[in-house]
Amino acid sequence: MFRSRRLLLNATPYVLATLAVIFALQISPSFAEEKVMERTITVSATGTATAEPDEARITSGVSTEAPSAREALTGDSEAMNKVIAALKAKGIDAKDIQTASFNVEPVMDYSKDGTPPKVRGYRVSNQVVVVVRDLDNLGAVLDDLVSAGANQIQGLSFEVSKAETLKDEARKDAIANALRRAKLLAAAAGAEVGQVLQISEEATPDMPVTYAGPRFAKAQAAVPIERGTSKLEARVTTTWQLK
Secondary structure, three states, X not given: OHHHHHHHHHOOHHHHHHHHHHHHHHHOHHHHOOOOOOOEEEEEEEEEEEEOOOEEEEEEEEEEEEOOHHHHHHHHHHHHHHHHHHHHHOOOOHHHEEEEEEEEEEEEEOOOOOOOOEEEEEEEEEEEEEEEOOHHHHHHHHXXXXXXXXXXXXXXXXXXXXXXXXXXXXXXHHXXXXXXXXXXXXXXXXXXEEEEEEEEEEOOOOXXXXXXXXXXXXXXXXXXXXXXXXXXXXXXXXXXXEO
């Protein structure tokens, strides 16, 4: 014991530094056990499912021009009240009618002789988004919209009300596609797919069926409508262990 202390006291600074490094390496976990890098494979894949739409969303409204902004507003409001009343009379619930935009703008008269443009009137536009939950009634709703005075129909889209639940099939399909690709790539590299380590899902918008709304003054019959099918998509990124 005393001899060890005497040796340390007589050791040079260089020897002491060397002993400290050796001692540190001996107690270091990385020196005692070298960490082996884990082999993994990460694959992204997409799955799809189709569903029949069960509701539609219409963007429609009234645009009115008049010499003054007050006259345009009055005329547009009267026409819009008739449109909303027609929708409710057709069985559309008040909660499914929502104002989407309201605009008041001057109507300019541009002369060809180079003189400055003049305001010749004002235009007021009022649009609503209407959700139709009974698609068998959709054509008649469009007909009544126009007949009641709607002179703007910006478009129509079909939606799946239970898209989140129905998308589960697309998620299963995405996982199956990812696993298939992972096994293919691993086999090509001489490895095997082990246990799953991580799964993440990317947010993907649904692909609704769209229908360009008619722009007509007055419908003579119920508008023919085909609902088609909607495409539901899920995208996942999965990481597996390699054996």
